[in-house]
Amino acid sequence: MKLTLNKDVFKDITTYTENVRKDMHASGSALVIIKDNKIVHEWYSGDHHFEQGAKKINQDSRFNVYSVRVTYVGFAIALAINEGLIDLDGRLSDYLYEYNKDILGDTTIRHLLTRCTGLKFENGGVYRTFDLGTDIEGKRPEILAKILYKATGKTVNDILTNRVFNPLNWTNTGWVTEGNNNLVCDIDSSKSYPTLRIGSNIGDERNLYVSARDLAFWGNLHLNKGEFEGRQIIPQEIFELTTSIQSPNTLPDYLQKFGFLWWVKDGEVSVDYNELGSELPDGSYQILGASGCSCTVIPEYNAVAVRMFNSLNSYENLGFDYIKDIQMFGNQVISSLKHL
Numbered sequence: 001m002k003l004t005l006n007k008d009v010f011k012d013i014t015t016y017t018e019n020v021r022k023d024m025h026a027s028g029s030a031l032v033i034i035k036d037n038k039i040v041h042e043w044y045s046g047d048h049h050f051e052q053g054a055k056k057i058n059q060d061s062r063f064n065v066y067s068v069r070v071t072y073v074g075f076a077i078a079l080a081i082n083e084g085l086i087d088l089d090g091r092l093s094d095y096l097y098e099y100n101k102d103i104l105g106d107t108t109i110r111h112l113l114t115r116c117t118g119l120k121f122e123n124g125g126v127y128r129t130f131d132l133g134t135d136i137e138g139k140r141p142e143i144l145a146k147i148l149y150k151a152t153g154k155t156v157n158d159i160l161t162n163r164v165f166n167p168l169n170w171t172n173t174g175w176v177t178e179g180n181n182n183l184v185c186d187i188d189s190s191k192s193y194p195t196l197r198i199g200s201n202i203g204d205e206r207n208l209y210v211s212a213r214d215l216a217f218w219g220n221l222h223l224n225k226g227e228f229e230g231r232q233i234i235p236q237e238i239f240e241l242t243t244s245i246q247s248p249n250t251l252p253d254y255l256q257k258f259g260f261l262w263w264v265k266d267g268e269v270s271v272d273y274n275e276l277g278s279e280l281p282d283g284s285y286q287i288l289g290a291s292g293c294s295c296t297v298i299p300e301y302n303a304v305a306v307r308m309f310n311s312l313n314s315y316e317n318l319g320f321d322y323i324k325d326i327q328m329f330g331n332q333v334i335s336s337l338k339h340l
Helices: 011-023 066-082 109-113 141-152 156-165 212-223 236-243 314-318 322-338
Strands: 028-035 038-046 062-064 119-122 125-128 173-175 208-211 285-288 294-298 303-309
Touching (some): 011 028, 011 303, 066 109, 066 156, 066 208, 066 212, 066 285, 109 141, 173 212, 212 236, 212 303, 285 322, 303 322
Antiparallel strands (some): 028 303, 119 125, 173 208
16 A cells, blocks of 8 residues: 655644643554555554563554454454344344343344443343343443354454455454564553553454554455455445444434444434544544544545554543543544645
């Protein structure tokens, strides 16, 4: 992918990103913006951690993206749906035999992907917290991964490695099972030491580490609906599933709507719980992780914006307003793109 730098156009968003790095007490940050399939801005700042001798952040630095990983899990589910192995509106009880069937009730894969099941899975059991399809809840990628394995016999990581990561040579994307020199440490201001989150390579845990470039390429693959260098490497229907609104009609209008765990812009919703900037056009979609990493895809501008941080629990420890920040970031992206 050709790199075209426009430092003056992106001066404000770069300054904003650097200021947020300091406000979040992150040791490192990165910013990559793609427009019309070209990297038009790329910027790196800081170090892998605050200790003496820490490696400088560069294009190979891999950040733990936390909740951003759910879009990868949702994508694997979409592949299985496209192949007829999973039914989007199939009941959870058809896959999760170990849970109380009456409590699961009419809850479907669609409800799970759009965060409105009203279910809480805890201590090997399940109970209901609100009526099905009437409110928004947290993400349950581990439940989706379990369903995927039961339906296909393959893990999230198996599927994505074979269908996406290896074919596209994304060497800086993957669930980390051991340390290496390119991993950026998490910084939690309540602790006196940096940490790495090492886990299994199944694809259901919070140990997906990705470089800023690879995450931008992930967004761009969605923007191009599976076309890469003139070839349709993944069916277009997959992306039409994952990035269009899939929330059930029962969800109140004032609540955020989702694709396959992507936040999708569709008019204005409640300001109390909305990660999408007011300037983002309808049809834009975005995902944000706990470390501050995010990927914003803007079809109207044929653009993708990725920013990376490595700060955890900054809301609790520092009073950092991550909702206000991610909204501001989206608006700054649009402001920059308008001046290209």
